[in-house]
Amino acid sequence: MKLPYLTPATFIKRNNRFSAGVRLDGGGLASAYVPTTGRLTGVLRPGCRAWLIPADDPSRKTPYTMALAALENGGLCSTNAYLANQLFKEAVENGSLAAFKYPIIESEVSFGKSRLDFRLSAGNQACWVEVKSVTYVEDGIGRFPDAPTSRGRKHLAELANLAASGDRASVVFIAQREDAQKFAPFEVVDPAFAQTLREVHAKGVEVHAYGCHVSTESIEINQELPVDI
Numbered sequence: 755m756k757l758p759y760l761t762p763a764t765f766i767k768r769n770n771r772f773s774a775g776v777r778l779d780g781g782g783l784a785s786a787y788v789p790t791t792g793r794l795t796g797v798l799r800p801g802c803r804a805w806l807i808p809a810d811d812p813s814r815k816t817p818y819t820m821a822l823a824a825l826e827n828g829g830l831c832s833t834n835a836y837l838a839n840q841l842f843k844e845a846v847e848n849g850s851l852a853a854f855k856y857p858i859i860e861s862e863v864s865f866g867k868s869r870l871d872f873r874l875s876a877g878n879q880a881c882w883v884e885v886k887s888v889t890y891v892e893d894g895i896g897r898f899p900d901a902p903t904s905r906g907r908k909h910l911a912e913l914a915n916l917a918a919s920g921d922r923a924s925v926v927f928i929a930q931r932e933d934a935q936k937f938a939p940f941e942v943v944d945p946a947f948a949q950t951l952r953e954v955h956a957k958g959v960e961v962h963a964y965g966c967h968v969s970t971e972s973i974e975i976n977q978e979l980p981v982d983i
Contacts, residue, residue: 755837755840755841755844755972755973755974756971756972757807757821757971757972757973758807759807760806760807760822760970761778761779761805761806761807761808762778762779762803762804762805762806763776763778763779763786763803763804763805763806763818764776764777764801764802764803765798765802765803765823766783766800768788768794768798771788772787772788772789773787773788773816774786774788774798774804776804776818776820784806784818785816785817786804786818786820787809787816787819788833789819789833789834789835789836790833790834790835790836790887790889791835791901791903792835792887792890792899792901793900793901794823794831794833794900795889795890796826796892797823797825797831797833797890798833799826802823802824802826803823803824804820804822804823804824804833805820805821805822805823806818806819806820806821807820807821820833820834821833822968822970827933829932830931830932830968830969830970831930831931832887832930832931832966832968833889834930835887835889836887837887837930837973838885838886838928838930839871839872839885841928841930841966841975842871842872842883842885842926842928842975843859843861843872844975845974846874847859850975851964853962854874854924855876856874856876856879856881857875857876858875859872859874860872860873860874860875863882865912865915865916866912866915867908867912868909868912870883870909870912871883871884871885872884872885879922880921880922881921882916882921882922882923882924883923883924883926884909884910884912884913884925884926885926885928886898886906886925886926886927886928887928887930888927888928888929888930888934888963889929889930889931890940891931891934894933894935895935895936895938896927896929896931896934896937896938896963896979897937897938897939897940897943898939898940898947899940899943900940900943901943902943902944902946902947903944906944906947907946907947907950909925910925910947910950910951910959911950913925913954913959914953914957914959917954917957917958917959918958922960923958923959923960924959924960924961925951925954925959925961925962926962926963926964927961927964927979927981928964928975929963929964929965930966930968932965932966932967932968934963934979935965935979935980936963936979936980936981936982937963937979937980937981937982938981938982948983951983952983955983961981961983962978962981963978963979963980963981964978964979965977965978965979
């Protein structure tokens with residue numbers, strides 16, 4: 755996935771869940787929309803380098819959207835959780851994911867009381883997929899979630915229902931940084947999610963994880979990660 759022109763800046767502080775204060779390299783302070791519901795623990799640190807996308811609408815309250823942040827030990831992390839879905843879709847379209855070889859891709863498909871990210875299909879075979887963005891990594895282990903998520907548990911339950919009906923169902927964790935060597939649920943942060951993940955996996959829900967190559971020019975899935983649940 756190619757990134758648009760990015761404006762370099764320095765992160766100052768997170769004003770609230772979705773807004774951050776930054777200092778532009780060209781001088782001056784600005785606010786940037788942070789497109790994630792997570793905490794970005796260990797990613798956004800006062801004084802770290804950040805890269806922003808200028809808003810199309812100059813009258814928007816936040817004139818920039820934060821795209822990337824420099825990690826303390828080197829490398830970059832995408833700060834846009836919503837890119838995970840686009841990265842997955844692009845990889846399926848390119849045929850680069852061995853586990854998901856499907857010609858038909860439908861996005862945001864309703865099932866039960868939820869709307870799941872994807873329904874992939876080939877003939878009469880269907881595979882439902884929920885994608886989660888991973889931004890927290892410690893000792894090479896990417897973990898999700900970095901904040902408690904009841905919505906995430908709800909999606910897992912719907913996937914279990916689909917698996918029980920005979921369809922293929924999978925949850926996919928995408929680490930939008932390069933230092934993740936494997937994936938595990940963040941049990942300390944959300945033990946209920948970790949337990950639910952184990953339960954639905956035992957009921958037939960597949961668990962996959964992928965790492966990404968991240969630069970200021972592009973982001974793409976580049977490897978499958980071992981999973982330890």
